[in-house]
Each structure stands twice: as structure tokens, then as C-alpha cells.
Amino acid sequence: EPEVTQTPSHQVTQMGQEVILRCVPISNHLYFYWYRQILGQKVEFLVSFYNNEISEKSEIFDDQFSVERPDGSNFTLKIRSTKLEDSAMYFCASRQDGYEQYFGPGTRLTVT
Amino acid sequence: GNSVTQMEGPVTLSEEAFLTINCTYTATGYPSLFWYVQYPGEGLQLLLKATKADDKGSNKGFEATYRKETTSFHLEKGSVQVSDSAVYFCALRVQETSGSRLTFGEGTQLTVNP
Numbered sequence: 001e002p003e004v005t006q007t008p009s010h011q012v013t014q015m016g017q018e019v020i021l022r023c024v025p026i027s028n029h030l031y032f033y034w035y036r037q038i039l040g041q042k043v044e045f046l047v048s049f050y051n052n053e054i055s056e057k058s059e060i061f062d063d064q065f066s067v068e069r070p071d072g073s074n075f076t077l078k079i080r081s082t083k084l085e086d087s088a089m090y091f092c093a094s095r096q097d098g099y100e101q102y103f104g105p106g107t108r109l110t111v112t
Numbered sequence: 113g114n115s116v117t118q119m120e121g122p123v124t125l126s127e128e129a130f131l132t133i134n135c136t137y138t139a140t141g142y143p144s145l146f147w148y149v150q151y152p153g154e155g156l157q158l159l160l161k162a163t164k165a166d167d168k169g170s171n172k173g174f175e176a177t178y179r180k181e182t183t184s185f186h187l188e189k190g191s192v193q194v195s196d197s198a199v200y201f202c203a204l205r206v207q208e209t210s211g212s213r214l215t216f217g218e219g220t221q222l223t224v225n226p
Binding site: 003004006031033035041042043044045048056058091093095100101102103104105106 | 146148153154155156157158161201203212213214215216217218219
């Protein structure tokens, strides 16, 4: 069964560094998402992406964040200058038109 | 705005016990409602859904009924198994948002002991 994959599973970085979290959505999906979950808190929507552009973003998704689909398979989330409060589990999801979102296993980001 | 509230966890049950995890929501528009499950080390998996009032979603022995009058979508299972141990998330989606974002509850950790 096709699945969404994410790499790395765990990323440790120092405050102020740039990180790129990678996702490979299911191959025939057209809509892509990033969510995050700070430890002990809710899963929060960050951004949705369709047709090579952002379709919706939350107030969390400020200028420090960006998303890209650099080729036909990857979908990336970049944080330009990480802060301690960016430490969280980041989930990628994808879906076909009219269908439900499929989630990846997540990347745990630890900012020290 | 849209929000989802789940019962506080964690929940610990013995095998074959009855499970209820409460979920209530606030939404503008007409939401679809979901339960997702996360097994250890895995991503969020859709467990069941309901798209309109009075619909009942069901899967793997779990059920939830969309109650518009009480704005609730409680998850139930008549007899839990050890393999049901996981984190359960209630979520909603309002069709009007262009990106179809999901709004999640806090998650409820369920542990089932043999």
C-alpha cells in the first residue's frame, strides 16, 4: 500500500540554523500539507500546497517558513533560522482530489 | 474560529472493556468530522469519518455518530483489545477553507492492558 514517507525521523539542530524537512507524498496525490505537534499540545496546521503554490497557511507559518516541491516527488519544509520553540514533531500529509489526507510518520525536530 | 476539544487522557482499560473518548467541536460552516489513530512510531491514520449530521462512521469495531445538536463526535468501542493501544485524535474539516485543513483535538492516549 502506498504511503507518505518523511526524512529524517529525528533532526537535532542548533538555534539559528536552517533545517529542511523532507517528505515524499503518495505519487498520484495533488494536495500537500505540513502540520506540527509541540510536545503535549495539539496537532496544528501549518500550510497547504497545490499546483505549485501555497493554497492556505496558518498564522504560525511566518516568513521563517517556506515550502517547495523541487521535483516530481519531494515536498520540503524549510525553517530559515530555527528557534527553541520550533521544537516539535512535523507531519507531512497528502491527498487526492476529494479524498482524505494520508499522513507520514513525522520528523521530530529538536532545537538546542 | 474552529476548534476541537477531547476528553483529557491518558485512558487505561483492561482488555474487553468498553471505550468512550469524548470529542466536542466548534465550527463555522458545516464540518466533516474524523477520528485519526496514531500507533507508536507511525503516522496518523484515518480511523473513521462522518460528513453530515446523524451520520455514523465505523471501522474496526469503533463507532462515532455526528451529533449536531450537542456538537459532539464521541468515539466508542464495545470491547477493546491490547492492539488498540494508541493515541486517538478527533478532527474536523470545514469545506469552505480552500486548502481543506484539518483542525485537531489534543489527542487521547489509550493503553489497554491484558
